[in-house]
Amino acid sequence: MVGYDSGMADRAKRLSTNVDGNFFVDSTCINCDTCRQLAPTSFVENGDSSSVFCQPESETERYQAYQALLACPVGSIGAIVPDKGYMRAATDSFPMLLEHNVYYNGFNSEKSYGANSYFIRHPGGNWLIDSPRYMKRLEDFFERMGGISHIFLTHEDDIGDAPRYAKRFGAKRIIHRADADAQPDAEWIVDGLDPVAAAGGFTIVPVPGHTDGSMALLFNHRYLFTGDHMSWDREINGLRLATVYVWDEETLRRSAAKLVEFPFEWVLPGHGDRIHLPSARMKEELRLLLARRAEKVPIP
Ligand code: SF4
Structure with missing residues (x-):
């Protein structure tokens, strides 16, 4: 379980549509599209929800993925090993x-x-x-x-x-x-x-x-x-x-x-x-x- 003031993504609820890696979307996703707008190189629509189709690698991609994590209205995005520096930068953005x-x-x-x-x-x-x-x-x-x-x-x-x-x-x-x-x-x-x-x-x-x-x-x-x-x-x-x-x-x-x-x-x-x-x-x-x-x- 990873907790931020954006909410909590639950690894036990990780959707199978996510690719392996640090970032994931769980089954509480309401398919609002926010993550796909903020981090289009990492998140994609998959049926009735979003999922991670490509783990963020570059600095820009990781920054955008943390922005998506923070903007997600229901805390459905998690990072197994969160990076405090990126998290702070994304919060400040x-x-x-x-x-x-x-x-x-x-x-x-x-x-x-x-x-x-x-x-x-x-x-x-x-x-x-x-x-x-x-x-x-x-x-x-x-x-x-x-x-x-x-x-x-x-x-x-x-x-x-x-x-x-x-x-x-x-x-x-x-x-x-x-x-x-x-x-x-x-x-x-x-x-x-x-x-x-x-x-x-x-x-x-x-x-x-x-x-x-x-x-x-x-x-x-x-x-x-x-x-x-x-x-x-x-x-x-x-x-x-x-x-x-x-x-x-x-x-x-x-x-x-x-x-x-x-x-x-x-x-x-x-x-x-x-x-x-x-x-x-x-x-x-x-x-x-x-x-x-x-x-x-x-x-x-
Ligand atoms: S921002 Fe959150 S609720 Fe909205 S589509 Fe992405 S994962 Fe789902």
Whole structure:
């Protein structure tokens, strides 16, 4: 048994799909994809779970494998002989600066099925997009950055520990009315389907489809936080819409079509890979996605 504050991976539950070696995934894996995003040269999807298909060897691979171990929401990844140096370096890597003032928090939460969450440092007040698990380390980081003024909840599944962070920092939680049952005391409830501009370069774009109340957040016409609405598909090398637990397929496609009018360069999803492309290429990828989707789900 190996224990970290990310949880405990149990060698007795080691999946047979792992290759021999130090790192392994156990049978508690919820197949959230986080490890495959962070350490794609070591972890692969195998049926309903992840497993180690190639033991990390290079410095970069080992660093990434420890990042995956720490970010795993259910502590399903273990290292038989853990390396304290790598563990410390991986811990210190979160929150991970993606660009300018935008961070991926790491430490994904089981309460949001392992969804990614993000943080924007902003002179008008910092924003948290969905929620990581509640940790002193993150609390201290947010404090050092000046606290949290808003917590944007992309949809009802990815609340995580938002209420606790909201209470700690006096932040306003934002959720759509159609998903507000998940957070009925949220301080800002968004109505309808029209985009809502907020001070500081933020635009809230309702994108129903995965859930009735799914929303995306556009920041500075550069970063689009998409929750479970849209992500990058590493297999087809293109954008993809939610494929499972879709509330309404045609509504999902219409919501994606709505995004064509907005310029953005990053797609930062809850589940699935993030992607950074020039704005014109991103628009083209979005058009390609809509064309693929129209073939799959003919427009009535
Ligand atoms: S991060 Fe953990 S729960 Fe998620 S797919 Fe990997 S091993 Fe499974």
